[in-house]
Amino acid sequence: MVTLTINNQKITAEDGMTIMEAARQNNIYIPNLCYLPDVHQIGACRICVVEVEGAKNLQASCITQVAEGMVVHTNTDRVRKVRKILYELMLSDHSQDCLTCTRNLSCEFQALGKLLGVEDSRFEGERSPFQVDASVAITRDMTKCILCRRCVTVCNEVQGVGAISPQNRGFKTEIGPAMNLPLGKVNCAMCGQCTVVCPVGALKETNSVGDVWEALHDPKKFTVVQVAPAVRVALGEEFGLPAGSRITGKMVAALRRLGFDRVFDTNFAADLTIMEEGTEFLNRVKNALTGKSAVLPMITSCSPGWIKYIEHNYYNLLDHLSTCKSPHCMLGALIKSFYAESINVQPQDMYTVSVMPCTAKKFEIQREEMKNGGYKNVDAVITTRELAQMIKSAGIDFQELPDEEFDNPLGLSTGAADIFGLTGGVMEAALRTVYELVTGRELPFEGLHVTPIVGLEQIKTATIKFTDVLPEYSFLEGVEVKVAVTSGLAGAKILLDQLAEGESPYHFIEVMGCPSGCIMGGGQPRSSDPDVRRKRMAGLYTEDESKVYRKSHENPYIISLYENYLGEPNSHKAHELLHTHYVPRGKFNELTDEDFVVELDEFTKRRIARTTRQEAKIPPVPVKTEQESVSARILELEAENKKLKSELQDTQETVEIMKLVLSKYTKQS
Amino acid sequence: MSAAIPKEALSQEEKERAYAQIANVVKQYKHKKDSLVQILHLAQEIYGHLPLELQQFIAKEMNIPLSQVSGVVSFYSFFSTVPRGRHTIRVCLGTACYVRGGKKIVEHLQNKLQVELGGTTEDGNFTFEVARCIGACGLAPALMIDDTVYKQVNVNKLDKILEQY
Structure with missing residues (x-):
């Protein structure tokens, strides 16, 4: 412990703590911008500078450690002036299109200006050139970037992808892929974690709200929406509710009021995934144990960011992936086939929208493989953030909405489906069904929660032993199935390196592309609550426990779907609609001609045109x-x-x- | 830095040899921390410049993201992603050389070689750059061609110097 003085207040702090942390513990707030607790502390923006007695220069409090007897002032005249100048300098190379920016009123840079009391922008000068690069999932607008480098840390260190890094130097510095390549042509997993941490409007999801409104307003379109599990424990945050608040019923009501003809639940398809993936797993294990060829471990395939990552980096391991499409694409395929037939609507007249906690799902629906009969399984993906924007813009008072139910038959789900939204959930859901199918008994864990794989650690493992199995599964008698669960692509890398070395002891691996799983997905609300992960996780477990059915195979609509339409899990029909294959892409996208660059939208094009005209007006140097x-x-x-x-x-x-x-x-x- | 060879001058065989040499360099250095700059430096010496393809090769061999390799390449002005001339002329424009007429030398070279700053002559002989002080202020105005420093250069001397290359 050390004793120091901050603003004439004697405080104690732990050794190794930064001034920022020590101050915060004692309810002293130091303005900051690039700082992200535990993730990104590099002192890039210098906004958090403080005066330390005895030090010649101001010190960045996010990286300066406390020392015995240190005397710190966080609010002197000098500090205040410097912060303002730093802010104005950043502002001088910022596009300042605030009124028409998607981050207007949710921009950390804007909020900081207000906090610091900046009322003037004294510096005029050269601006960075206008560069906007849009991939199907993520848009980079470099006129807004303030070079805080949060995205760089998240992409390189947290996710281990490294699609973007600082390029060039000094004024020309730009955060982006190598050699000016567009994001849609490089190894970006499209996980969108960068869009969550970006304090400004420089990195964001590629907007699909316009397309969805157009479909909703088109009387010829039959619009069907579905919502992923993780959305329901985060959407409330956009309306002032605490993280993890369960607002499923209000969310359904809001979607109806937006004008969707049917409101279905991706959860239904999560139950379906368990039937398909569980069966696939049992078949692989059976083949392996009866001397036939089988690729194990099998790895889950629900997370499109994870899929893109393995397609780029470990493309010789693609056989390990389950062939199951991700749940929302399964449901899309069913809506345009099974459901369209049952209500006598042509698939071309349907418009399917998925509300996802994810940006990579925007990429996934553009894949050639996600089409059936020439129709895209899903026509548009909007993120949780985009849905909130639509609800607000439609004038819906979210908090006052009544609770409503999803439409049937594609809206009923079990508790197993709810936990698809968090790390360990898919595995737990699969085990609940597989164990019971094989032994005829319930999974022997309290509350059906496979405790070793519950929690937010990077890698979790468990071993399940099958004994007293039913006669048709006799090949599994006494077999110990080893499973591993990871979330975040850096964790996936560890398990895949092990697999590539031939040392993977596992039979079944669950990977979710974002750390903690979909609850912390790239399309989720940006939260400043340090406990947001746990709260959203708790929300999903409560949702699970509140369900009548807790195991996917008990879902009555799933049972009747197989009886009346699909036949049995992994049937020919199921394969046609619900399964897929993968594309080797290579580290540099060199193994495919496919790219995911999109043309800029009309609004951005107009902005570019306007800026270019403004530049032309500046008189040339005489x-x-x-x-x-x-x-x-x-x-x-x-x-x-x-x-x-x-x-x-x-x-x-x-x-x-x-x-x-x-x-x-x-x-x- | 030794004389660089323009890329088009490399045959397929030479290219393969250069890549093998670079692979060797990477093998030698990759376990040392922060060795990327050194590897790039040697790779440019071997290959002449650092095009995207070569950056990808280095990224793959070192098992690091391409964006990081490109970040370092684009940070340092001595790295080039486009083919360079056989010789590099660097005219010093530090304070002393500037005052003593460095700018005139730049202008003269631009006219004579018909090349913009940072560019390479059509025949691939010279890449033309300026430097911010090469530490030869007492010899101003100075310029460097490859590793050789020429002192107290003037327009007449310059033509004679260039004839040697």
């Missing part, structure tokens, strides 16, 4: 006449002369001093 340039040269030389004279004077003074010292020294000796 050409100097010969006389002018001569006089300018004279002035230049005079300045140089003055400078040299003062240097000479300095040197002469130094010589005098040295002479004096010398004479003193001579006298003494």
